[in-house]
Amino acid sequence: MSYIISGLNIQNISEYNFNNSYSKYDIVDFQLFTGASLSPAYTGNGQTGLTTWFNNDLLGYFKTDTKFDVTGWRNLVSGSGDLNQTGAFAATNPYVDFNENYINLFNDQTLSGTGFASDSRTLIFLIEAADLKKVDQSQKILQFGTDSTYGKFLLSGTNSYNQAKILLDNTEFNSVSSLYNDKNIFTLIQDNAAGTIKLRQNGIDLGTYSSFNANWKATNFILGNNNDSVDIKYYEIIHFTGVVADSQISGYEKYLYEKYFDNTRLYFAFNNVSAGIQYSPITYTGIGYWTQDIDDLFKMNYGCSANFTSNLSMLQMGDGYKTNVAQTVNTLNSKFNLNYDGLTDKEAKCLITYFENSPETKKKSLYEGYKGVEMNLFPPYKKNAELYFKSIDHSTIYNDINSIKIEAESLYDSSLDYKGMLVELDEINIKTYPSDNKFNSINYNDIFYYDSDSVKLRGYYFYTGSAYNIDENSTITTGPFVISPVNSPTGISSWFTKDFYFKGNIDYNINSSLRLLKGDFKNSTTEYDKDGINYNILEFNVDFKNRSNSETRAILKFLDDKAGYKVFKYTLPQPYNKEINVYCPEWNHTYNFNNNNDIGVKFIEFKNPFDTATKFNTKLYFTQ
Amino acid sequence: MANFLNYRNVAFKLEDKNYYATKVSLSAKANVDPVILNDGSLLNYAPQSSVVGSLSTDFYLTGALPDFLRITGFNESSITANFASVTISNVYPKSISFSVEPFQPILISAEFDWYGNVKVEDFTPNTNEDKNNIQIPSYFANGYRSSLTTSNLEGVDKILSFDYSASCERPSFFHINDIIPFRVAKLNRSLQLSLKSNDLGGILDIDGKNVNSTVSLRDTYGTVLDTFSISGILLSQNYEVSEGQYLLASADIEQTVTQNKTLV
Numbered sequence: 001m002s003y004i005i006s007g008l009n010i011q012n013i014s015e016y017n018f019n020n021s022y023s024k025y026d027i028v029d030f031q032l033f034t035g036a037s038l039s040p041a042y043t044g045n046g047q048t049g050l051t052t053w054f055n056n057d058l059l060g061y062f063k064t065d066t067k068f069d070v071t072g073w074r075n076l077v078s079g080s081g082d083l084n085q086t087g088a089f090a091a092t093n094p095y096v097d098f099n100e101n102y103i104n105l106f107n108d109q110t111l112s113g114t115g116f117a118s119d120s121r122t123l124i125f126l127i128e129a130a131d132l133k134k135v136d137q138s139q140k141i142l143q144f145g146t147d148s149t150y151g152k153f154l155l156s157g158t159n160s161y162n163q164a165k166i167l168l169d170n171t172e173f174n175s176v177s178s179l180y181n182d183k184n185i186f187t188l189i190q191d192n193a194a195g196t197i198k199l200r201q202n203g204i205d206l207g208t209y210s211s212f213n214a215n216w217k218a219t220n221f222i223l224g225n226n227n228d229s230v231d232i233k234y235y236e237i238i239h240f241t242g243v244v245a246d247s248q249i250s251g252y253e254k255y256l257y258e259k260y261f262d263n264t265r266l267y268f269a270f271n272n273v274s275a276g277i278q279y280s281p282i283t284y285t286g287i288g289y290w291t292q293d294i295d296d297l298f299k300m301n302y303g304c305s306a307n308f309t310s311n312l313s314m315l316q317m318g319d320g321y322k323t324n325v326a327q328t329v330n331t332l333n334s335k336f337n338l339n340y341d342g343l344t345d346k347e348a349k350c351l352i353t354y355f356e357n358s359p360e361t362k363k364k365s366l367y368e369g370y371k372g373v374e375m376n377l378f379p380p381y382k383k384n385a386e387l388y389f390k391s392i393d394h395s396t397i398y399n400d401i402n403s404i405k406i407e408a409e410s411l412y413d414s415s416l417d418y419k420g421m422l423v424e425l426d427e428i429n430i431k432t433y434p435s436d437n438k439f440n441s442i443n444y445n446d447i448f449y450y451d452s453d454s455v456k457l458r459g460y461y462f463y464t465g466s467a468y469n470i471d472e473n474s475t476i477t478t479g480p481f482v483i484s485p486v487n488s489p490t491g492i493s494s495w496f497t498k499d500f501y502f503k504g505n506i507d508y509n510i511n512s513s514l515r516l517l518k519g520d521f522k523n524s525t526t527e528y529d530k531d532g533i534n535y536n537i538l539e540f541n542v543d544f545k546n547r548s549n550s551e552t553r554a555i556l557k558f559l560d561d562k563a564g565y566k567v568f569k570y571t572l573p574q575p576y577n578k579e580i581n582v583y584c585p586e587w588n589h590t591y592n593f594n595n596n597n598d599i600g601v602k603f604i605e606f607k608n609p610f611d612t613a614t615k616f617n618t619k620l621y622f623t624q
Numbered sequence: 625m626a627n628f629l630n631y632r633n634v635a636f637k638l639e640d641k642n643y644y645a646t647k648v649s650l651s652a653k654a655n656v657d658p659v660i661l662n663d664g665s666l667l668n669y670a671p672q673s674s675v676v677g678s679l680s681t682d683f684y685l686t687g688a689l690p691d692f693l694r695i696t697g698f699n700e701s702s703i704t705a706n707f708a709s710v711t712i713s714n715v716y717p718k719s720i721s722f723s724v725e726p727f728q729p730i731l732i733s734a735e736f737d738w739y740g741n742v743k744v745e746d747f748t749p750n751t752n753e754d755k756n757n758i759q760i761p762s763y764f765a766n767g768y769r770s771s772l773t774t775s776n777l778e779g780v781d782k783i784l785s786f787d788y789s790a791s792c793e794r795p796s797f798f799h800i801n802d803i804i805p806f807r808v809a810k811l812n813r814s815l816q817l818s819l820k821s822n823d824l825g826g827i828l829d830i831d832g833k834n835v836n837s838t839v840s841l842r843d844t845y846g847t848v849l850d851t852f853s854i855s856g857i858l859l860s861q862n863y864e865v866s867e868g869q870y871l872l873a874s875a876d877i878e879q880t881v882t883q884n885k886t887l888v
Contacts, residue, residue, distance in 0.1 A: 012888070299799040299806075342797025342807040346888045378800050398811035399883050401795070503667075506660040546659045546670030573662035594803055596670045 004264055004360060005029050010353045013266070018280055022273040025297070025350040028290075030267050030281045032185075032203050037258050038251025040238045045248065052116065052221075052239030053077050056101045069093035070103060073111055081115030083223060099366055101260070102128070102233040105224035116144065117219035119192035122244040124185065125237040126256045129155055131180040133229035138167065141186075141232060143222040145215030153188070155179055161284040168197060168209040176204050176283045183235070185256050190216060191243050203253050204277050235260050264360035268350055270296045294354055294375050298347070303339040304378045305590040306422075308332050310564025312585060320515060320534025321608050324565040324583065326415065331563045334410040334422055336377065336387065341403045348394065348402035355406060358389045372411070378591055380553035382424045385410055415563035418449075423560040425449050429553060433461065437483045445550040447557050448496065450489040460561050461489040461496035462554050500570050502555050504542040508573060512538055534607045538572075538580070544599040552589070552597035559587050559601065567606045581606045633749035635758070636681060637706040638715075639692065642758055645683040646731060648707055650742070652677040674796070674803045677738035679705060679715060682731045685722075685841060686761040688850045693720050693734060695790040696813040696881040705736070708747035714739040716808045721789035722765075722841075724772070730765035730841060737794050739804050763843035765850075774837040777858065777875070778823065784872070786819035788839050788852055813881040815854045820874045832857035835877050854879045 005013050016028035040053050053076040055061065063072030063084070070093055072084040085093060094109045105111070129139050138156035145151035154167040157179075164175035166186070177184060187200035190212070197209040197216065223234060236256060244252075257263060267281040267290040277283075281290035291297065311327040340351055361371040372386040387408035396402045413421035425432065433448040442463055452458035489496040515535040519527040544555060562568060562584060570582045582603040590598045636645045654675050659667040692703045695717055705712045715738040722732050750758075772786055792813040796805035817837055839852040856879030865871040 302798055302800060304800065342795075342805075342809060345885065349888050397795075398809070399885060401809045401811060503661040503663055503665075506662055506664065508662055546657055548668065548670070591800060593671055593673055593798075594801060596672060 002029055002031070004266065004357070008353060008356050010349055010356065013353065016267065016280065018277040019275055021275045022269045024269050024272055025346045026269040026273070027350060027353050028267050028269075028281070030290075031263055032254045032257040032261075033250045035247070035250060035254070037254035038248060039255055040252060048248070049122075049240040049242045049244065050238070051077055051080050051118070051241050052237065054083065054234075055236040056103060059096065059098070062096055062103070064096065065093065067093075069095050070111075073103065075113075081113040081221075083111035083113040083221065085111060100233075102235045105232050105234065107226055107228045107230055108224070110222060110225035112220065112222040112225075114219045114221070116221040116239070117217060118190075118239075118241045119217050120242050121188070121190045122240040122242070122249065123188040123190070123237070124239075124249065124252050124256065126183060126185050126235040126260055128183045128233040128235070129180055130231035131159060132156070137227065137229070139230045139232060140224070140226050143225070144220065145213075145218030146220050146222075147213070147215045150213035151215030151218060153186070164284075166199065166201065166206065168199060169213065171209045173199055173206040175201060176206065176278065176285070177202050178282075178284065182282075183260055185253050187249055187253060189243055189249070192217070200249070200253070202257075202280075202282055203250060204280070204283070262362045264362075265292050266353065266357045266360075267292060268297055268354065294373060297354070298340055298351060300378050301339045301341040302591055302593050303341065305337045305339075305588065306381065307335045307337075307588045308422075308559070308564065308586065310585045312565055317608075319532030319607075320537050322606075323608065324585075326563070326565050329414045329416050330412060331415045331565060332413060332421060334413060335390075336381075336408045336410065338378075338406045338408055339403075340406070343402040343404060344400050345402065348396075348404060351404050351406075352392065352394060355389050355392045373408070377422070379549065380429065380556055381422045382420075382426070385422070386412060420557065421560050421563060423553065423557045430460075430557060433489060437485065437488055438480050439483065440480050442483075443550060445548075445554040447554055448489065450496075452490070457490050459498060460557060461494075461498055462501065462558070463495060464497050464501055465495055500558060500568050502544060502551065502558075504573065505545050508542060510538065510540040510572070510576075512536065512540075537607065538582075538603070538605040540603055542601050542603060544597075544601070546592075547597045547599065548595045549597065552591075552599060555599055556589060559584055567608075570603060581608075630749065633755070634708045634747075635706070635750050635754060636683075639690065639703050640706070641690070643681065643683040644686060644761065644764070645681045648679070648681045650677065650679050650707060650712075650744075652742070674739055674798065674805070676796075677712070677740075677742065679707075679712070679736040679738055680734065682733045684761070685730060685732050685765040685849055686763065689720070689732070693717055693732075695720055695792055696815060698810070698883060700808060700810055702808065705738070708749070710743055710746050710748075712738050712740070712742050714804060714808075716794050718794045719789065719791035721787065721791075723785065723787045724767045724770050724839070724841075725785040726767050728767045730767060730770065737796075737808065739796065739808075763845060763847065765841040766844045768844050769842035769846045771840050771842070772819065772837060773840075774835060776833065777835050777837075782822040784820045784822070786817060786839070788854070789816045790814070790852075791816075815852075815856060815879040815881060817854050817856070817877040818874065819877075820872060822870065823873055832859055834858075837877065856880070 013027045013029065015034050016030040017034050022028065040050050054073050055076065061074050061076065062070050063074065065071050072082050075082050094103055094105055097104065127141055132139065135158060138154040141153045141155060143152045150169050152169055156167060157163045157165040159178055159180045162174055164179035166173045166175055185202050189198040195211055197212050199206045199209065224232060238252060269289060270291050271289045273279050273289045278285045279289055280286045310331050311333060313325045313327055315323045315325060317323065343351065358373050359370055363369065364371050372388045374384065374386055376383040377385045387410055389406055389408050391407045393405040394402065410422065415421060419425040430447045430449065433450040444463060444465060446463040448461050450458055450461050483495065485491050486493045487495045515531040515537060517529045517531050519529065521527065564585050565583055567581050567583045569579050571577065571579045583606050584601050584603055587599065587601040592598060636643050636648050652675050655672040656669040657672055659670050661667050691697065692699065702714045702716055705715045715736045717734060717736050719735045720732055722730050724730055772783060792810045794808045795811060797807045798805050835858050836855045837853070841849050843849060854877060856877045858875055859878050860876045862874045863871060
């Protein structure tokens with residue numbers, strides 16, 4: 001049992017076995033095969049016939065020039081031939097990427113060598129080929145001999161079932177797994193006595209190439225050497241003289257799988273799965289049954305909530321004046337409570353396991369932590385979120401009825417992105433304002449991004465009709481129609497606003513404290529003095545409860561656009577009725593039910609004059 | 625909706641099968657709250673949950689009770705009902721009950737929750753063809769031959785009448801943006817039996833008293849249409865006499881229906 005399984009608090013999870021069938025929400029640890037992996041160097045089972053072994057484990061495994069470009073790849077088997085950049089193949093040198101465990105050959109870049117002659121051989125290698133830019137083209141991965149037709153291993157076709165092809169010379173084999181932009185383990189078992197070459201992809205037999213040409217036995221071995229638009233990553237190549245036993249081949253393939261694939265994340269069945277190796281999780285067929293995507297497995301329920309707090313460094317300037325300095329471009333600390341209710345025991349087991357396994361995602365890079373869970377957030381938040389699952393709250397009210405709440409955090413939402421942080425300009429619910437002012441329909445609270453060369457004019461506008469008190473249910477649906485320029489977002493009689501026009505609920509309270517300086521005279525009395533000229537600075541909460549989805553989107557987009565530190569105007573309710581400048585450093589949102597959302601915001605009064613021209617976002621214009 | 629729909633012309637079906645109902649009641653309730661803004665104006669009425677419909681019916685039992693009306697069973701699936709030619713999907717049974725008295729026909733009362741939209745404006749009477757196709761049952765459950773057998777309870781042979789009911793709660797769960805639940809679960813499944821007799825033996829103790837009973841509903845020819853079992857506990861006993869009446873004993877038996885978890 002792997003540490004992945006033993007580290008879980010869940011029982012009855014095992015390695016994937018293609019001889020078994022599985023039911024929906026079953027969980028497996030996929031390690032290619034259930035047996036042991038076998039290092040090429042292992043000789044415990046006797047002489048293996050290993051004659052060639054290339055990998056990228058150490059920098060010393062490469063020959064390099066003074067610029068650290070690669071001039072050769074050293075064979076780890078002593079006395080065997082290396083692959084070099086020589087003669088006609090001395091084109092552009094490939095380079096060593098110190099952070100990666102592969103060597104990349106682009107276009108006509110080539111590594112070649114001699115001393116690889118063998119009548120029968122077993123060749124196991126792991127590569128990742130990029131998508132073909134020219135679909136009628138093929139990529140030559142490797143070649144034995146120097147013939148223009150024979151001895152070649154090529155990839156061709158588009159990346160889908162029955163379209164992606166592997167070619168041994170001119171004989172086609174259907175790829176069973178994603179052929180491009182994914183790692184693949186290929187095995188060639190060349191049996192001279194039988195006159196066949198058997199081809200395997202990721203441990204699955206693809207077929208047999210009969211009556212192979214003599215070039216396959218030749219001494220020359222060549223990697224790369226393609227036309228343009230070809231990009232192949234070579235991770236490891238293992239070559240044995242003679243035909244290796246099937247059980248050993250599986251072991252070597254598993255060795256490569258464990259070494260290079262993302263094998264620490266579990267797979268979850270989102271359909272009932274039949275027995276058969278074609279249903280294994282990394283095949284074209286298997287991806288219709290197995291997933292690592294939580295959105296394939298579960299949908300959230302009402303009751304999801306979000307909390308936002310801005311990361312600010314406040315600079316007090318006296319007299320109640322201050323400025324807020326955002327500590328980072330990720331100005332918001334965004335936490336989500338994801339609610340999954342009404343789960344059966346089996347579904348709950350699946351979700352709890354997903355949660356417990358989530359830190360096993362591969363690292364984002366050598367210098368960063370692990371990758372978060374990519375998933376769709378609940379409306380109106382973005383669909384392509386990356387969340388870090390932090391805690392889980394599992395409760396059960398009755399037999400087979402479970403409720404799970406997952407607390408998750410979003411870390412990489414930039415306030416510099418003009419599309420927004422978590423409520424994004426998606427051109428579906430929030431659209432760019434049409435330059436021709438034409439609409440098919442428009443509703444109260446609709447949100448538009450108005451593009452302009454002027455930083456003061458561009459930004460998000462909210463449709464409120466000719467007057468701000470237009471009936472919320474009003475919809476203009478007689479389109480297509482044209483909004484007059486005077487009624488456009490920047491027109492003099494605009495039907496749009498950039499202001500905070502939302503009204504809180506009838507029940508509210510505002511607490512206020514005077515800013516006072518206190519003087520204590522020993523054995524005497526206390527003296528108070530006002531703290532400068534701005535001693536009435538409000539800090540208060542406003543609730544927007546039971547709001548429709550459209551109003552909620554508008555409020556949250558407004559706050560998202562302000563990113564927790566930008567200042568805007570707010571009119572205090574009765575009896576204050578005064579328009580003041582505020583910023584909103586904290587807010588929360590709960591999606592109670594369809595068209596029923598609660599939003600709570602914290603406003604802090606801001607006394608300084610502010611200038612929107614100081615804003616910066618990624619909508620940049622370059623002119624000559 | 626057709627005007628003046630008559631009882632005789634309105635058909636009621638569950639899962640496409642006609643039921644001989646003496647009463648059908650269909651209702652819906654929206655759960656909304658007003659949203660009042662801080663300027664005193666009314667913004668709108670916000671839904672707090674989905675519209676939950678209620679459907680209840682009393683019908684004669686003409687055969688075995690269908691499986692979907694086995695309330696304490698573990699099938700949570702929805703059924704379809706058809707009332708006055710309008711189909712109601714997403715119907716969830718939540719209780720049945722019946723009373724057995726000497727020589728009285730037995731009516732099954734059933735209650736359901738339903739979700740979704742019902743086009744009441746499409747209510748229409750049966751066509752003549754439909755009416756002609758309805759088969760009139762020749763037998764239905766009657767108290768005349770129906771019986772109750774009970775272990776560990778004295779005086780059962782002197783029973784005057786009894787009521788049987790099965791019920792559960794049906795909590796509903798919704799995916800975000802949906803107003804039709806993806807699951808309507810069952811919880812707190814229970815069976816109740818109340819009976820009246822001249823004598824019900826000794827008084828119960830603090831732990832109640834275990835009782836196993838089986839109700840057999842028969843037609844007037846003595847054919848068993850269905851049986852209902854309860855293996856519960858005697859919760860209360862009552863002895864009462866009033867002027868001009870005999871001493872009457874009554875008892876309530878209740879069973880909490882559970883299910884052992886299946887290892888996942």
